[in-house]
Amino acid sequence: MEEYRRLFMEEASFYNRLILGACLPNSVWDPLPHFFQTWLRNYIAANFIYFLSGFLWCFYLYYLKRNVYLPKDAIPSTKSMLLQISVATKGLPCYSIVPTISDFMIQSGWTRCFVRMSDVSWPAYLVYLMVYVVSVEFMIYWVHRELHDIKLLYKYLHATHHIYNKQNTLSPFAGLAFHPLDGVLQALPHVIALFLVPMHFKTHIFLVFLELLWTVNIHDCINAKLWPVMGAGYHTVHHITYCHNYGHFTIWMDWMFGTLCYPTDDDESKNI
Template identity: 65%
Template structure:
């Protein structure tokens, strides 16, 4: 029992070192040291996830809009199918309101991992390559089923649809739909897949 407790403690230390490493990379690049360094570890991690989520959302959306709406105008979409600037700004506004909550989930997941409340392993040699990829495949299948049933229940349970999901369907016509309206799709996937990034970042550290 003592050996197991010691092993879990070692795992937690390794995970926390990894998290600190990524916090320093992202926050140290984007913010002055005096802004983020005094924050508790949990809030540093949340801030990193939040800033990363915002940047991913805005950069991917703006790059897509530039390519499809400007550079390749009238190639992929007729002019009257391009959403108005007002519609896109409203979609961005909805996403920004939701972003703090979406990025809280991977932050909580990391907290659970660091404290030994999961079955995550900090290094590949703790589990082996074959089991690693088997577990990853199983995980992705389970996530896909989870996303499907979550989305289905958001439609079937009327109070949930009214208060949580209806806003998403305001922008489901071709001339109002932009990449910024994909918030629910992107971040439903993001919030689930972000839980596996703890495993994937281990692979990154092993290879680089």
């Protein structure tokens, strides 16, 4: 166990040095305790992914391809995007706590994580990965659904995100525009799943940050349909109807639990 904890600590420390060393003088971050180094690493990485992906995607959609993928009246105003950035910026310090806590629990030996690919066979790795992703998808679906169904949670937490309820108010920057506690609740399934499924440490970190990138992507209103992916077309329906398409990466959970609603070319929805 001590050897395993040492390996986890070494890998996490490598990521800390890689990101913090590239952004800050050693004198700023090196004296910090390992936990705070990890939080700072996650905070910097989350900001980098959010702002870089958001600006590049908005530049592509609203400038280079203006009126190609979206009609002019569906393009969000600069005011809307700045408001979304403001809300997301306030939440990012809290969102960064979730992967920091998961790192701490992994390094403490509390989870079922493993650090080396050689610890399991490739078939076992693929099975664990599939079970992990399905578990996370299941939990995110129900957390998201309860944030709508429990009126107090909706009123005081999730309503912050749903002020963006039309195409011309949604943009990639709305992807992280949540009440901080709302964002934390929807990220927790990635931590809970570590206690249920053996998971490769590096893959877990990758999927956590892919989650961030994906949530930016599904708020661009482009009506792409690639079964079974929960693309922006499906998620735009969610922002319009409030009671469909609670899933994140796929439409499977909505299909299973009767909340799937197909997007259509004319921006109306068709229930199944």
